[in-house]
Amino acid sequence: MGEELVLPLGSHTSGRICALLTCSELESLLLKNNCSIAICSDSLTAIKAVLAHKPTTGLVADTVTALKTLATLNSVRLIWVPGHCGIAGNEKLNTLAKQASTSCFIGPEPSIGISVFTIRSSISPWAFREQNRLWHESSGCRQAEYSLHRPDYSQARFAPNLARKDLRILVGLLTGHVDLNRHLCIMGIRQDAGCPLCQEEDDTTVHLIAQCSASMLLRKDNHEGFTLSLDTLSDIHWLLLLRFANVSKRFHRP
Numbered sequence: 028m029g030e031e032l033v034l035p036l037g038s039h040t041s042g043r044i045c046a047l048l049t050c051s052e053l054e055s056l057l058l059k060n061n062c063s064i065a066i067c068s069d070s071l072t073a074i075k076a077v078l079a080h081k082p083t084t085g086l087v088a089d090t091v092t093a094l095k096t097l098a099t100l101n102s103v104r105l106i107w108v109p110g111h112c113g114i115a116g117n118e119k120l121n122t123l124a125k126q127a128s129t130s131c132f133i134g135p136e137p138s139i140g141i142s143v144f145t146i147r148s149s150i151s152p153w154a155f156r157e158q159n160r161l162w163h164e165s166s167g168c169r170q171a172e173y174s175l176h177r178p179d180y181s182q183a184r185f186a187p188n189l190a191r192k193d194l195r196i197l198v199g200l201l202t203g204h205v206d207l208n209r210h211l212c213i214m215g216i217r218q219d220a221g222c223p224l225c226q227e228e229d230d231t232t233v234h235l236i237a238q239c240s241a242s243m244l245l246r247k248d249n250h251e252g253f254t255l256s257l258d259t260l261s262d263i264h265w266l267l268l269l270r271f272a273n274v275s276k277r278f279h280r281p
């Protein structure tokens with residue numbers, strides 16, 4: 028064709044598929060009739076994407092539509108060429124692509140449709156950072172912060188598979204809102220907030236799981252330590268927390 032186009036696309040665009048779309052929509056090609064048109068690309072991924080049975084993104088769907096339109100009156104072939112091996116047209120393309128990527132895109136981004144994968148891979152780390160920030164900036168939830176230093180997706184995947192009874196106990200252990208004297212006292216159900224086993228401190232989940240002297244042997248069996256440092260509470264797998272809660276018999280309801 029001899030035409031050279033440099034189009035800055037911003038930071039979220041699949042350049043190779045966009046190049047196929049741009050080629051398919053060239054006015055000089057659309058005016059042709061009964062011609063053999065070969066569009067060359069060094070991206071096998073882009074070619075496979077437009078040849079797939081079902082388009083995965085809006086950009087791919089637009090490209091397929093444009094190619095079909097072009098192929099209505101012409102014979103259109105997509106040809107893969109190996110990249111970076113001295114093919115003149117491909118080397119020229121790489122130079123132009125580099126020029127486009129260093130040029131500033133003017134306007135709101137994304138400039139054209141982006142894939143679901145791109146959206147997910149951008150949102151997930153952002154959501155994790157925001158959750159983490161909000162969790163550390165929150166002034167409440169003191170007991171829960173001992174058990175959860177940060178959002179933990181692997182533990183979170185474990186919880187929904189639990190039976191309702193175990194899930195209730197686990198949430199209680201993590202938040203402190205559980206049938207232990209300190210919480211029952213706050214609720215006005217008990218008068219004495221002390222631990223019924225050792226009578227040394229308030230009966231809280233942190234005390235029961237990490238420090239209660241009357242539960243040292245149970246703790247040794249379950250967590251391999253007579254006492255636990257508060258810093259290590261968030262490292263305990265929730266399965267072990269539940270097992271400890273069960274053997275302590277502190278959460279059995281009639």
Ligand SMILES: [Zn+2]
Pocket residue numbers: 222223224225226227228234238239240241
């Ligand atoms: Zn105790």
